[in-house]
Amino acid sequence: MKNLNMKAARAGKDLSQQQLAEIVGVSRQTINAIEKGDYNPTIRLCIQICKALDRTLDELFWEE
Amino acid sequence: MKNLNMKAARAGKDLSQQQLAEIVGVSRQTINAIEKGDYNPTIRLCIQICKALDRTLDELFWEE
DNA sequence: ACAAAATGTAATATATAGTTGACATAATGA
C-alpha cells in the first residue's frame, strides 16, 4: 500500500525523491518504491528516512 | 546494538524466542539475531513483532 | 509550446535478510 505519509512529509520539506535518496544514502528508485508501497524496507533505512524528514517511525511507517 | 526493549517486552508477555518467532512467522534464529542486535530486520517484521508484543515501532525500534 | 526536472517502472546484478539444521551452553523445574 502506498506510503502517503512519507510522500507528504517529504513534500513538506520540499525535497525530491532524488534529494531524499542522497540524504539517506540509497538510490532514487528505492525511495520511489517505498512511497509507491510495493516493498518492505529495512528498519535502519526507515529510521534514516524519519530523521531526514523529522518524523517518527510511528508517524511514517505504522500500519494497522 | 542489543534490542533490550524488545527483550523486555517479550519477557513481559512471557514468550520464549521460539514462541514469538512462531507468532510472527519467522525462525527462532531471526528473533535471536534481532535481540542480539546484529542485524537489520524489515519494517514489516518489526510491525509484526510490535503487534505481538503490544508495543509501537517507536517503543521497540527507535534509536537516536 | 518547449525544455528541464521529477516521477514511474523495467531488467539485471549484488548484498544481505531470513531459513534450516545442528550443536553447545545456560536456565528452570521435578
Added chain:
DNA sequence: TCATTATGTCAACTATATATTACATTTTGT
C-alpha cells in the same frame, strides 16, 4: 541431580532489499 527448555551461535542455503542503467511519462517553470 537429571531432564527439559531456552538461548547463543555457526555454516550453508534461499528469498528479497537495494543498486545500476535505461527509458517513458508526468509535472513544472518560462
